[in-house]
Amino acid sequence: MAQAAAARLCYGDHFGLREAPFALTPDTGFYYQTLSSQEALNVLLVALSHDEGLVKISGEVGTGKTLLCRKLLAELEADGRVTTAYLPNPLLTPAQLYASVASELGLPAGDGQAAGLVEALQQHLIALRAAGQRVVVCVDEAQSMPDASLEALRLLSNVETEKRKLLQIVLFAQPELDERLAGKALRQLRQRIGFSYVLQPMDYPTFCGYVRHRLHLAGQRGAALFRPAALRLLFRASGGVPRLVNILAHKALLASYGAGLTQVGRRQALAAIVDTEGVRRPLPLWQCLVLLLAVVLLCGLCFWAGQCLRGSL
Missing domain, CATH: 3.40.50.300 (P-loop containing nucleotide triphosphate hydrolases)
Structure with missing residues (x-):
């Protein structure tokens, strides 16, 4: 992201944060008990x-x-x-x-x-x-x-x-x-x-608690900074791995700051995912439709086979 270096210095004020909530350094002050x-x-x-x-x-x-x-x-x-x-x-x-x-x-x-x-x-x-x-x-x-x-x-x-x-x-x-x-x-x-x-990656409830915990320690108060849809996307992309969570959450905050928003939505989460190597990217819409069609056809074939089997008995 082109504005990353500049935004890193100032998005704290924009979101009401005293310090960076998703730094990659292993700080025991941000330790979250999973x-x-x-x-x-x-x-x-x-x-x-x-x-x-x-x-x-x-x-x-x-x-x-x-x-x-x-x-x-x-x-x-x-x-x-x-x-x-x-x-x-x-x-x-x-x-x-x-x-x-x-x-x-x-x-x-x-x-x-x-x-x-x-x-x-x-x-x-x-x-x-x-x-x-x-x-x-x-x-x-x-x-x-x-x-x-x-x-x-x-x-x-x-x-x-x-x-x-x-x-x-x-x-x-x-x-x-x-x-x-x-x-x-x-x-x-x-x-x-x-x-x-x-050690195991985090499950979804733990991931949500982890994000809230780090934001709270960084000084965030008031309404949630991440919308539910954004959290779901970030969890799937990170697989619950804390380091990837930190990278993605930080980039999503940068994207929201750059757009002048006060919350991270689906679009900003997707921007963070596309900008990050080694994460699970969501399938394009056309691939989702193809998979859905394949599932429908498979269910139809199973139903038809069942009907034929019953008719032959």
Whole structure:
């Protein structure tokens, strides 16, 4: 959309919004508790409270894995008894992996040798456990981590006392990781994963609540900004995937602002859908009519066949 850059700066005033309601950055301030995200968070908190060494959360692109990861980190850090490490970049060699975990936990990298880092990490983890601290490492985009580094991560999760793990690891990944785990190369890692959960897209009622929630937090008051017909179109196009919802809703607001409207209608929703790659586009009218005609003909044939069968009996 040609006016996107300019409109992005000013449509807030037009719609009575303090901030952008559909930004793509994973802001925990806009976290919306869906059934799937709450179940995933519950799985994580229960697994970590039981000293599970490895936990996996998977989901398709845009289903909210990074936001869930940040929500988990915020909850763990608020506990006061958990030390956390966050690895947003999975493209690490084993040595870089150990160095990143050490850095996150406040340890110097030393000579950079993997063996020395693992020994230093083990001693530090023992000291943290003695001080009453649990340690949780969250790895984002884990599907992109090389096999050797995933194996190094498994070996790191082996650091333990006679009774409990000294380090817990949570993998956030796209379904490609599940495909890799099904192979022989990573079977040992697969067997170490005690709990897992697959994030699901939103259903229609949840989608509507999600849109209202984000608009409310952004400052919207008064009449609904999205007409029901527009919401239905945006839901079908996005498939309930939060990232696509944000992209489409933002573009639909831009289209309404550009037209001087105070609500998003069907036409603005369609403009947003046409302007966005990777979404489900509605069928043209002529295709809908052809499908309807095919259904009518099929029903007629079924009725005729039934009548003929009864007549022959």
